[in-house]
Amino acid sequence: MTINQLISALPAGLPDLALLTEKAAGTGSVIIYQPYLDPSQRSQLDAVAVPLDISFNTQAATREYELFRILHAHHETIGLGEDVFWGLLSSKFEMKSVTSFPSFVAEAEKAREEGADAYLYNPLIGHAAIYSNVWEHSLLGGHPGMDPIFLHIQELGYPIAPPQDKTAFAFCNYFCGNRKFWSGYFAFCERILESLETEARIGTPAGIAYVGSAQYSRDANATMRPFVIERLLGLYVQQAAAKGLKIAAFVPAPADFEWKFGVRLGRMLHGLFAAKEAFLQSRDQAHLTSWQEGRQPLIKQPHLIWGADDPPAWMPRGQFTGGRELMRAYAPQAFGASPAPQQAVRTEIPAAQKVEQPLRNALQPFAGGWQAHKDRHCIWIVTPDNYNHSHAFDEVALGLQGAFEELGGSAPITRDIDAFAGRAPIIYGGNLLAPEVLRHLPKDSVVINLEQVSEESVWINSRYTSILKSLPVLDYSPRNRENLxxxxxxxxxxxxxxxxxxxxxxxxxxxKDIDVLFYGSLPERRHHILKTLEQGGLKVVHLFNVYGAERDAVIARAKIVINIHHYASGVFEIVRISYLLANRVCVLTEGDIRDPDLQPFIGGLAIEPYDDMIERCYKLIADADERDAIAAKGLAAMRSRSQADMLMSVMRAGA
Incomplete structure (x- = not known):
């Protein structure tokens, strides 16, 4: 049997309605199967489970998915009640989880009683703390090569870039639900899987990746297919919840993280998990910044978390007594000895340390909060004589002025140090300041750094860094801030x-009579691409030292604006690109789709590595519909990033 084929004949030996009804009566109408391959394994199954002989399983490549479909068809055939929760937990559940099998059943029973349609359990709690969603895990090294599948699912109309909260971030297929949940789940998955099967038959990049190697260290023969199926659950939940499906989910506590990862790393991961959830509930940019900054070293070196979250087979299985009461112990066993009777051991969990707020000091931007600063500042674009490039700051300054006004405050823009009118400046172009000016600035002045911190940049020099060390500073990028x-x-x-x-x-x-527009300086790596496109027959326009209305008039005529990194460090040029996105422009940018800085704009930018930009450019020029779709999604992504909300978050941090 393969995916998308009708189930013509159900396997023999599946439990009948009488057995399931009896089982459900003792577990609050929750039926959880536990599979086994050999009769000798039955004694290892949990007493709460319904044993399921899966020796008929011929589709190992889909893992639990085939079993789910068979059980769903069987339940419909025998007339199992529509409101009965059912699911299937593998024998590895108590290896990966932080709670027991009976605890899962009890929590599912509670969820059902409270009106939920499904109960989800994500055992990989460390993954949930450091990754935006389950797809990002793949893109950042979990399963290299899934990128074409990622893009194909987006083309089908499913936005897989948005972050997933505790009810949608799910690995390992540990879930159960009623018939409404399961019917919707299969209808959702089958549409995507059928499309990917078609892609595989015709040999597209998405199809080749789908049936190709998963790059899975524990099974060299594993294809990408089961890992795609595993990730569809969270995507389905996000879609279905918006239409009224009610989802309950396991929420790990601080002690769960400490039990799994140890006290130090556990507390760190719980802090990240809490910050991510707080942002998704409040959309407070301060929480997002805290999470983004805290996770950076972990997503760069995630293997410790991967190993503890999804332990290898040699790891001792956790022994649980008391379920979520966290009374846990390991079963000690000497080599050659019989297992000793397990005693319930109460593990004392130290109270989580309180995370202290950073100490306020003279360099705290906007100390005192919004009320102290709503009408305190002007926005100063530093403009030396005969230096036209200061206009590069015009749009970001305009956006910040607009944010002050949306919040009910004011911050007039000026280019003249003598026009502050008693206000403290928010400074754009601090790299152009003369050092002797510093002593004349109010102490609550703020420098906004828009320069990429790179050893290749002529602006990141001792003079500018001394300025940044002496004044309150705000940077435009969490990653750039780390470099500062x-x-x-x-x-x-x-x-x-x-x-x-x-x-x-x-x-x-x-x-639009211009095919490709680029504006900015022209080092060799930029010049090479533009020259190649022009020699290939495209109308290419390059602007330099052109700003404002004159530049905008050319942008209005361009089919594509192309963005190519100046420096090898490759920091995403959000300063340059944000204005284009805000004006519904199709942008082709150099970048890596796995770059965390790009995640908020996936779908709203055409993103390619340097070597693939020329080919993608030709394709975009030939496809007006794709250009329009990218531009529309880019505008939507930009509109979702309220500058006023971001400003208020910074103000609250200073309060």
Whole structure:
């Protein structure tokens, strides 16, 4: 049997309605199967479980999915009640989880009684703490090569970039639900899987990846297929919950993290998990910044978390007594000895340490909060004589001014140090400041750093770093802020680039007579791509030292604006690109789809590595519909990043 084929004949020996009804009566209408391959394994199954002989399983490549479909068809055939919860937990459940099998059943029973349609249990709690969603785990090294599948599912209309909260981030197929849940789940999965099967037959990149190697260290023969199926659950839940499906989910406590990862790492991971959940509930950018900054070293070196979250077979199985009361112990067993009777041991869990807020100091941006600063500042674009490039800051300054106004405050833009009118400046272009100016600035002035911190940058020099060390600083990027900290500027906060209504001001031309537009300086790596495109027959326009209305008029005529990194460090140029997204422009940018900085804009940018940009450019020029779709999604992504909300988060941090 293969995916998407009708189940013509059910296996013999499946439990009948009388047995299931009797079982459900003792477990609050919750039936959880536990599979086995050999009769000798039955004695190892939990007493609460319904044993399921899976020796008929011919589709190991789909793992639990085939079993789910068979059980669903069987339940419909025998008339199992629509409101009965059922699921299947593998024998590895208590290896990966932080609770017992009976505890899972009890929690599912509680969820059903409270009106939920399904109960989900994600055992990989460390993964949930450091990854935005289950797809990002693959893209950042979990299963290299899933990128074409990622893009194909997006093309089918499913946005898989949004972050997943505790009710949607799920690995390992540990879930149960009623018939409404299961029917919707299969209808959802089959559409995507059928499309991927078709892609595999015709040999597209998505299809080849789907049936190709999963790069899975524990099974060299595993294909990508089961790992895609595993990830569809969370995507289904996000779609179905928006339409009224009620989902309950396991929520790990601090002690769960400490039991699984040890006290130090456990507390760190729980803090990240809590910050991520807090952001998803409140959309407070301060929580997002805390999570993004805290997870960076972990997603770069995740193997310790991977190993503890999903332990190998030699790891001792956890012994649980008391379920979620966290009375746990390991069963000690000497080599050659019989297992000793297990005693319930109460593990004392130290109270989680309180995370202290950073000490306020003279370099705290906006100390005192919003009320102290709503009308305190002007926005100063540092503009030396005969230096036209200061206009590069115009749009970000305009967006910040708009944010102040949306919040009911004010921050007029000025280019003249003599026009502060008693206000403290928020400074764009601090790299252009003369050192002697510093002593004349109010103490609550703030420098906003928009320069990429790279050894290749001529602006990141001793003069500018000394300025940054002496004033409150906000950086536009959490990653860039880390690089500042490495240079001793560890007091910088983060104010990311967001959207204000005043930024949407370009009127697009009815006929776009420019194929590709690039504006900015032209080092060799940029020049090579533009020259190649031009020699290939495209109309390419390059602007330099052109800003404002003159530049906007050219943008309005361009089918594509291309963004190519200046430095090998490759930090995403959100400062340059944000204005384009706010004006519904199709942007092709150099980048890696796995880059965390790009995740908020997946689907709203055409993203390619340097070597693939030329080919993608030709394809976009030939496909107006794709360009329009990218531009529309880019605008939507930008609008979701309110500059006013981001500003208020920074103000609250200073309160």
């Amino acid at each position: 900290a490495a240079k001793g500027i560890d007091h910088a906060g983060v104010l990311e680039i967001g959207y204000s209504r005043c930024l949407s001001q370009i009127q697009h031309a009815a006929v």
